[in-house]
Amino acid sequence: MRLNSWGIGVVAASTFMFNQTLAESLPKPIEMLAQQGLTIVDTFEAPGGLVGYAARFQGQAIALYLTPDGEHVLIGNLLNLAGEDIAAEPLYQAVIGPEQERAWNLMANAKLVQDGDVNAPRVIYTVTDPNCPYCHRFREAAQPWIDAGLVQLRHLMVGIIREESLTQAAAIMGAPDPTAALEQHLARLNRGGIEATPRFVRIGNDVIRDNHRIIRELGISATPVVYYRDNNNHVQVIRGMPQPNMLEAVFGPRP
Known part of the structure; x- marks a missing residue:
């Protein structure tokens, strides 16, 4: 609402x-x-x-x-x-919950890269830099759940790690198919990632500018940052790559 x-x-x-x-x-x-x-x-x-x-x-x-x-x-x-x-519960209801729900809604209303089946039951928002190695590790960790149709990632693309991150993030968001562009980027990581086509960069610049406004508003200065809902439907946030023992809390039971 x-x-x-x-x-x-x-x-x-x-x-x-x-x-x-x-x-x-x-x-x-x-x-x-x-x-x-x-x-x-x-x-x-x-x-x-x-x-x-x-x-x-x-x-x-x-x-x-x-x-x-x-x-x-x-x-x-x-x-x-x-x-x-x-x-724990009073603090969530009074302090943590409203702030996390606000962050969730900011993500939900942003322009994102869809990664996985749009009908997958578990939605996870992640702040992603094209050149963030921990973002790549998080994406690799999610692969079994994505392949099983259990999880969909929604990437808020930003460019904060390297100089080329900004143009690559804009190129992904400005591409005709951002999902395919992100897949291409991940497949070419060993060769520097996706080419920052100037036309796509120009199209995607406004999106990345809006995304940077969101992360400033949320106090985010590093990637990845992961937002998910726990079994109580509470929004939880993990800054950085989740530890292995946290993966099922984030993604659900292992397929």
């Missing part, structure tokens, strides 16, 4: 008023942390008479726990008997 500008304004105003009201009623220890740069987003239930606060600091989600006397605050993980962090 897309919100019109009026709807977005209402949501933004409501969020502002909620955070303003929360800030005005903060206990002293929490207010002290807010004055040091933490953004207090929401409260959540916590055991033992504690009051949980979901906060953000320098892009990271942080859990705070106000003690029953209202004079002390604990910062960090609070585990239950199963060894689970009780703040």
Whole structure:
């Protein structure tokens, strides 16, 4: 669902008023942390008479726990008997989730290179530089799932690693068939990759410019960056090549 500008304004105003009201009623220890740069987003239930606060600091989600006397605050993980962090879900819902969903929507509305069956059930967005070796390794790791029709990659092409990355990314996006152009590039990696045909570069330049705006907005300065949905339908992000033990979390059960 897309919100019109009026709807977005209402949501933004409501969020502002909620955070303003929360800030005005903060206990002293929490207010002290807010004055040091933490953004207090929401409260959540916590055991033992504690009051949980979901906060953000320098892009990271942080859990705070106000003690029953209202004079002390604990910062960090609070585990239950199963060894689970009780703040994981509240932090996702209040801080991490909205930011990750925003990133997912930015990717979904960008011009991308389709890689794999468009009807494959698992969609994965990846920020890809034509000359990024870890991007190539990620693509190779995905091959069994793509061949089985289980996964589709959608590449947000950027050019940030080498001087020629920019023109090659533009040439791929400006080609009549970007999917075929990316395949050609991958097949020719040992020979320098795809030729940056000037006509295609001119066509693709605007797309790459838009893609660079997206990665700046998301604070991305290296590749690959992988966005996927976990078994709870939560958007997760991995910066860099996923470790081997993470591949099934990203792609699903091995075919």
